[in-house]
Amino acid sequence: MTSACQPAHMNPRDEGAAMPLRFEDEAGLPAARTAAGAAVPTPLARLLASANSEERQRTVSELAGAIGCDWLVYGRLAPELEHPCPVPLYSVNADPQWIRRYADERYHEIDPCLHEAMRSWLPCTWTLAELQRRALASAPSSRLRRLVADLAGTGMRGGVVLVLPGDSGGTRHVVSLLAREPSRRLVDGELLGEVLLFGMCLHEYFRSHDVSTKASEAVASLTPVQREILGHVARGESDKRIAHYLRISSHAVDYHMRQLRHRFAVHNRVQLAQASRGVAS
Numbered sequence: 001m002t003s004a005c006q007p008a009h010m011n012p013r014d015e016g017a018a019m020p021l022r023f024e025d026e027a028g029l030p031a032a033r034t035a036a037g038a039a040v041p042t043p044l045a046r047l048l049a050s051a052n053s054e055e056r057q058r059t060v061s062e063l064a065g066a067i068g069c070d071w072l073v074y075g076r077l078a079p080e081l082e083h084p085c086p087v088p089l090y091s092v093n094a095d096p097q098w099i100r101r102y103a104d105e106r107y108h109e110i111d112p113c114l115h116e117a118m119r120s121w122l123p124c125t126w127t128l129a130e131l132q133r134r135a136l137a138s139a140p141s142s143r144l145r146r147l148v149a150d151l152a153g154t155g156m157r158g159g160v161v162l163v164l165p166g167d168s169g170g171t172r173h174v175v176s177l178l179a180r181e182p183s184r185r186l187v188d189g190e191l192l193g194e195v196l197l198f199g200m201c202l203h204e205y206f207r208s209h210d211v212s213t214k215a216s217e218a219v220a221s222l223t224p225v226q227r228e229i230l231g232h233v234a235r236g237e238s239d240k241r242i243a244h245y246l247r248i249s250s251h252a253v254d255y256h257m258r259q260l261r262h263r264f265a266v267h268n269r270v271q272l273a274q275a276s277r278g279v280a281s
Contacts, residue, residue, distance in 0.1 A: 005113040005126045006189070044201035048209060060092045060202070067194045068186050069159060069177035073099060074202060077172040086174060090206060094178070098154050107147045114174065117161040123195045125187050127158040158182030162199040175199040222263070229256050233273050
């Protein structure tokens with residue numbers, strides 16, 4: 001039986017050769033260039049050129065559609081949490097109920113596609129039919145069967161998962177693309193280059209350029225106490241009042257404030273309040 005999830009591979013004739021990234025768009029126009037003259041891959045250039053979040057959503061949707069996918073979910077694997085789990089940071093067209101259920105049921109623990117992508121560091125393609133065959137071989141009450149049933153309920157019939165390294169501490173980021181009618185080229189891995197380029201450009205954009213996503217990522221990795229403190233800071237409350245509300249010492253508040261400034265890469269209280277506004281719980 002064919003594996004339900006297969007890492008896409010380059011043509012054997014290309015083994016050992018560098019994967020060429022596309023620096024031209026469909027019309028053959030040269031990609032944008034940095035001030036130093038370095039070429040910027042077209043997907044990243046288009047993201048950087050987005051004037052607002054609505055235009056960015058359209059751009060990502062078009063880029064995903066160009067490789068035959070209908071949904072996109074970009075998230076972070078947070079290893080520093082007591083129970084590591086994916087933290088969704090951005091999505092386009094994806095059903096939010098599916099995203100919540102995936103997290104609530106902790107499907108990442110048994111998702112064969114995610115595990116294969118984490119082992120190979122290459123895009124891992126999948127089809128619902130192959131996942132269903134694998135699920136039938138498991139126990140009737142298995143979580144894999146529930147995962148596949150829930151996935152079938154979304155209407156998605158195939159896709160690809162790409163795992164990318166984070167900045168430090170074993171953090172990883174996941175790009176998941178799902179399709180209602182996956183093309184044979186996507187399933188067979190012929191679009192490896194396009195998927196890699198798109199995923200890497202998306203990751204670079206959110207890692208280095210999008211303030212709201214970086215703030216959401218910082219909040220996702222906070223402890224419950226730090227989340228509470230961040231909420232009080234966003235409301236303009238003093239350290240003394242925060243200590244009173246949380247029934248902790250001023251020294252403890254000061255310690256957490258330093259940790260928060262480090263997480264958000266800011267230097268003072270005003271900058272911290274601005275960076276966290278709209279994402280603090």
